[in-house]
Amino acid sequence: MNKVLLGRYLPGSSFIHRLDPRSKLILSFYFIIIIFLANNWLTYLFMFAVVAGCILLAKIKLSFFWKGVQPLIWLILFTVVLQILFSRGGTVYWQWGPFSLTQTGIISGIYVFFRFVLIIFMSTLLTLTTPPLEIAGALESLLKPLKKIHFPVYEVSLMLSIALRFVPTLLDEATKIMNAQRSRGVNFDTGSLRQRLHAVVPLLIPLFVSAFNRAEDLATAMEARGYHGGEGRTKYRVNQWRLRDTLSMFAFLLVTVIMFLLRTW
Amino acid sequence: MDLSINFKNVTYIYQPATPFAHRALSDVSFSIPEHSYTAVIGHTGSGKSTLIQHLNGLLRPTSGELTVNDQLITTTTTNKELVKLRRQVGVVFQFPEAQLFEETVLKDIAFAPKNFGATPAEAEKIARKTAELVQLPASVLEQSPFELSGGQMRRVAIAGILAMQPQILVLDEPTAGLDPRGHQEIMELFAQLKQQQDLTVILVTHQMDDVALYADQVIVLEEGKIMAQQTPRKLFSRPEWLHKHHLDLPHAAKLAFAIQQQSNFKFKELPLTEDQLADQLAKWLPKEGSSN
Ligand SMILES: Nc1ncnc2c1ncn2[C@@H]1O[C@H](COP(=O)(O)OP(=O)(O)O)[C@@H](O)[C@H]1O
Ligand SMILES: [Mg+2]
Numbered sequence: 001m002n003k004v005l006l007g008r009y010l011p012g013s014s015f016i017h018r019l020d021p022r023s024k025l026i027l028s029f030y031f032i033i034i035i036f037l038a039n040n041w042l043t044y045l046f047m048f049a050v051v052a053g054c055i056l057l058a059k060i061k062l063s064f065f066w067k068g069v070q071p072l073i074w075l076i077l078f079t080v081v082l083q084i085l086f087s088r089g090g091t092v093y094w095q096w097g098p099f100s101l102t103q104t105g106i107i108s109g110i111y112v113f114f115r116f117v118l119i120i121f122m123s124t125l126l127t128l129t130t131p132p133l134e135i136a137g138a139l140e141s142l143l144k145p146l147k148k149i150h151f152p153v154y155e156v157s158l159m160l161s162i163a164l165r166f167v168p169t170l171l172d173e174a175t176k177i178m179n180a181q182r183s184r185g186v187n188f189d190t191g192s193l194r195q196r197l198h199a200v201v202p203l204l205i206p207l208f209v210s211a212f213n214r215a216e217d218l219a220t221a222m223e224a225r226g227y228h229g230g231e232g233r234t235k236y237r238v239n240q241w242r243l244r245d246t247l248s249m250f251a252f253l254l255v256t257v258i259m260f261l262l263r264t265w
Numbered sequence: 266m267d268l269s270i271n272f273k274n275v276t277y278i279y280q281p282a283t284p285f286a287h288r289a290l291s292d293v294s295f296s297i298p299e300h301s302y303t304a305v306i307g308h309t310g311s312g313k314s315t316l317i318q319h320l321n322g323l324l325r326p327t328s329g330e331l332t333v334n335d336q337l338i339t340t341t342t343t344n345k346e347l348v349k350l351r352r353q354v355g356v357v358f359q360f361p362e363a364q365l366f367e368e369t370v371l372k373d374i375a376f377a378p379k380n381f382g383a384t385p386a387e388a389e390k391i392a393r394k395t396a397e398l399v400q401l402p403a404s405v406l407e408q409s410p411f412e413l414s415g416g417q418m419r420r421v422a423i424a425g426i427l428a429m430q431p432q433i434l435v436l437d438e439p440t441a442g443l444d445p446r447g448h449q450e451i452m453e454l455f456a457q458l459k460q461q462q463d464l465t466v467i468l469v470t471h472q473m474d475d476v477a478l479y480a481d482q483v484i485v486l487e488e489g490k491i492m493a494q495q496t497p498r499k500l501f502s503r504p505e506w507l508h509k510h511h512l513d514l515p516h517a518a519k520l521a522f523a524i525q526q527q528s529n530f531k532f533k534e535l536p537l538t539e540d541q542l543a544d545q546l547a548k549w550l551p552k553e554g555s556s557n
Contacts, residue, residue: 067283176358183351183355183356184377184429185351185352185381187344189344205366210363
């Protein structure tokens with residue numbers, strides 16, 4: 001249960017840690033967009049170099065990022081295989097009905113794999129260096145203009161921060177309940193699909209009950225402390241846009257320019 | 266069969282090889298003889314819950330090994346190999362009401378026996394008997410467990426474990442949050458069961474009065490290490506040592522020490538329970554009817 005690294009914060013004081021969460025959020029999204037500019041080996045290599053640079057700046061061991069990929073490896077491989085089997089072009093090595101193995105297919109399969117890895121590395125970097133609540137706060141701050149069209153920015157960000165806050169709590173709770181039911185002879189690990197689905201009921205019901213209880217307690221606690229919605233509420237932690245944030249923006253602009261140059265190499 | 270428990274150099278690390286790695290048990294070795302009553306004490310976070318989750322193999326040692334009921338548990342033991350052990354070791358977790366899920370109280374109590382191979386009829390019979398044992402009124406048996414009071418939910422959850430008819434009963438702060446009367450009734454129930462069925466009981470507790478009343482031996486944990494393993498009498502006769510490790514004395518012993526300090530009375534033997542205290546004081550106080 002605790003093996004999932006995506007979404008965990010690793011305290012530190014590196015350059016990346018000290019960036020404003022808003023600029024980290026913007027740059028991560030921006031990076032994901034410019035990945036789609038990559039169209040040849042050189043551009044992918046360059047993207048990896050950029051990620052490697054960021055990771056170096058964050059002073060986090062590379063092994064953490066591989067751990068972030070591991071839980072998603074089956075999804076990635078599945079997509080890669082689809083990409084390989086259904087793409088056409090170049091030399092045909094093998095064909096069977098709608099499926100084929102072609103040069104283009106293999107290359108685009110490899111590209112898809114790289115894209116996944118790059119996106120996972122970058123989002124892992126964001127969550128490893130930014131506390132979840134600051135991500136939610138940054139999102140709120142960035143979405144503020146949408147208030148003009150009556151989008152409930154504050155409520156959405158509150159929902160997001162509460163959800164993020166309770167992910168580890170619910171995982172802990174799930175582990176505890178699984179242990180209690182294992183002790184009562186439930187077998188979560190083996191058996192037919194039907195048996196396994198059956199085994200999930202004694203886990204899910206207590207988990208829902210506990211989540212509803214928690215939600216009720218939280219609502220009571222918030223009301224008891226005078227919560228009355230987002231209007232006029234001040235913030236304890238105020239984000240500050242600094243020189244390093246502006247510099248990072250320029251660095252990524254430079255990356256974009258280089259990408260355009262490398263595309264037509 | 267050998268029903269004793271042996272830990273050999275057990276170390277347990279949560280999330281090893283990550284920056285969140287946390288060593289919850291370090292090089293723990295001890296044994297617990299069969300049919301004994303062992304109390305495990307120590308501060309919050311000292312590793313008590315981690316320790317007892319090894320007893321039915323929910324956690325496997327990061328290094329070292331243990332045997333429980335002749336079953337060897339090492340780093341590589343699988344859940345499959347532990348099925349037999351799990352029915353012999355009943356674990357009542359901290360706040361066990363979190364495990365309730367069935368539509369009715371009776372079904373929830375019958376859940377474990379059914380999983381361990383009893384027929385529905387047998388399981389129901391055991392469940393009814395166990396419900397009576399933990400003093401649940403017959404009127405609640407067909408109710409949803411979620412409609413009950415906190416104290417009754419606790420009894421249902423405990424009955425759900427007792428219904429497995431385990432040989433080793435592991436209790437992790439089983440009465441935390443109960444009122445004093447509920448606490449006493451449940452602790453008495455465990456003591457009685459141990460007598461009648463010759464169980465081995467392992468109790469995690471913060472209440473020194475329970476240690477004094479029920480336990481044959483005490484294990485003191487601190488930061489994942491064993492600080493002491495001895496009889497309650499030996500442990501409580503070292504108030505300075507207890508003080509140094511921020512542990513309390515049973516109420517009777519505390520009072521006895523206070524009396525000794527403020528009078529010239531000397532207790533022959535440190536009283537650990539209210540009864541022992543009362544006995545010794547009664548001999549000292551002037552007899553009723555005698556002249557003064
Ligand atoms: N699932 C877990 N992941 C990481 N650390 C844990 C986990 N469970 C417990 N710990 C840590 O291990 C230590 C021992 O915990 P625990 O055995 O629950 O102590 P106790 O029951 O004595 O209060 C504590 O410092 C706790 O924070
Ligand atoms: Mg505990």
